[in-house]
Amino acid sequence: NAGVTQTPKFRVLKTGQSMTLLCAQDMNHEYMYWYRQDPGMGLRLIHYSVGEGTTAKGEVPDGYNVSRLKKQNFLLGLESAAPSQTSVYFCASSYSRGGAYNEQFFGPGTRLTVL
C-alpha cells in the first residue's frame, strides 16, 4: 500500500496563478483533510471531507477550494495564488473523524512558494 500520496512535491507560482494539489489514499478511508504548516503556527486545517461528494471548511479556508469526486482523491485548488499562501501543504486521511479510529495518516507534503 502506498498510503497517502501527494502531487506535486514542490511548486513555484507567480501571484495570481492557479494550481491544483492532488491527494490520493489507498486505505479506503472516509475522511480526508488538507492542512497547511507554517513556522510557529503548527498545522491549520484548510478544508476537510467526510465522504465522497462532501466537503467542509476548516480553520483557514479563504483562498482555497476543494473537491472530493472520488473517495480516494481529495483535490485542493488555489484559484489566484497569493504570497501569503506560501506554505507546506499536507493531506491526511482517517477512517473516521471522531472516535477511536481517528488516527490521521499524512502524506509527505507539497512545498509551495508564491512569488
Place this chain on the structure above:
Amino acid sequence: AQSVTQLDSQVPVFEEAPVELRCNYSSSVSVYLFWYVQYPNQGLQLLLKYLSGSTLVESINGFEAEFNKSQTSFHLRKPSVHISDTAEYFCAVSDRARDDKIIFGKGTRLHILP
C-alpha cells in the same frame, strides 16, 4: 472550543539524557489524546495515543505519555534520547463528546546535542 498548548517551541537535550515535552489541553469531559512526530522533510506520523484505560501509554521506540485528567496534561517523556529522535513533536486532542476534529498544538522541536 478545544485547544492544545505546547509550552516549549524548542527543546535542546544532550544525547542519552532524559526529555519531557509538555502538552496541556483545554478542559473537556472526554477526550482522545495523541502525539505525532514529524521527522525532517516528512509528513506527520502517529507516535502514541490515549483512548481509554491505562493513563500511561507507550510507543515502540521508548517514548511514553501520561494522561493526567486533573491537570489536563499529556506530557511526552523518554528516559534516554538518541540522535535519531531529532524531530518536531505535535500534541493533538480530539473531543469525543462533540465528535470534533483533531486539534493540533503548534509543535515542539527536539534538538539532540552530541
